[in-house]
Amino acid sequence: MIIVIADDVTGAAEMAGVALRNGLDVQFITEISCDLPDTDVLVMATDTRSFSRQEAVDTVRHIAGYLNEKRNISVFKKTDSVLRGHVMAELETLAASLGYSSTILLPQNPSKDRIISNGIYYIDSTPLHETSFSYDPEFPAMTSCVEDIAKGSVSMPLNEVPQQNRVNIGDAADLEELRIQVGKVGKDSLVAGGADTFNLFLNRPDIKKKSGTDPVINTINSGKTLVICGSTQSKSLIAMPYFKRCSSAEEGMPLDVFHGSPADKWLDALCRSYAEHQALIIKIGHEATGGKEYAVRLRNLMSAATASLINKEKPGLLVIEGGATAFAVLKALHWNVFNVKKELSPGVVCLTYGDTDIILKPGSYPWGCMFE
Known part of the structure; x- marks a missing residue:
């Protein structure tokens, strides 16, 4: 089973959509319990991006406590695509609690022109801190350097391997470069990021898929x-x-x-x-x-x-x-x-x-x- 832990509910829903598109059975929850449902992908929606740092850490540690007793699971940590929230605190807590030796963080979504090049985050070719995200009421983007946004992380160029016991933020300016970075994920790596990264993560040969579903369905329910x-x-x-x-x-x-x-x-x-x-x-x-x-x-x-x-x-x-x-x-x-x-x-x-x-x-x- 793949466990997705998201720091907000719409990000969690986005991951559920990616899994559904890839032909996997998906369940979506906002609270964890001892009995996890039988499914290919379990998406856990939290609201830790809106919590204090300590509340976010406590929530992640609580979830990890349940998962530590489970076998045959892999964990994907959904983060905000522009690194809002308590990203480093959550990743460090989760990696330590679950015994991962390194973390690979790939938050960018090249399919939406959100990229990281030479350690600098760009949206539509504009540095992050020059976009509307600089006005975010809770986590304004004051810089475009990913090592400064996620303090304590290290930048990971395409030709470098992940550093042990660190959060490695990978450069990737397009989907092929992102594929290269996802290819560095091993059994001892916690992988984190956004929708493009999760989609590539699900394309690994060890993940068995069903027939898949139509990725775009423009229908809407009737009634009030x-x-x-x-x-x-x-x-x-x-x-x-x-x-x-x-x-x-x-x-x-x-x-x-x-x-x-x-x-x-x-x-x-x-x-x-x-x-x-x-x-x-x-x-x-x-x-x-x-x-x-x-x-x-x-x-x-x-x-x-x-x-x-x-x-x-x-x-x-x-x-x-x-x-x-x-x-x-x-x-x-x-x-x-x-x-x-x-x-x-x-x-x-x-x-x-x-x-x-x-x-x-x-x-x-x-x-x-x-x-x-």
């Missing part, structure tokens, strides 16, 4: 629809064809609630709108400048609002944008174990919980044809 846009930079969706075809409403967060006023009246308005329409879109609608404290309060508001609505009536389709928001929503609903239904597009995956389809979309990914 609830869309939660957890990003402060989310664009309006109400003019998209899907929402024009049915009775729809889009509700933004009032400015006073955004800045900390009580949310009771807003929640009442959401309940009325949800009852009156077939589809409801909830978005924040304002750009946050208050850093992590603002981000945490906003996602708690969004998750509380979502749970309140769903406790009144479950939708046929729940769409959540943003990893931290998605994890908060699922926790507020006490939904922990999911089937993986389909991959709508790379990085955008549909899970199921009971009669509800759940689509999780990373905040930085486009909506594509989802609501056409």
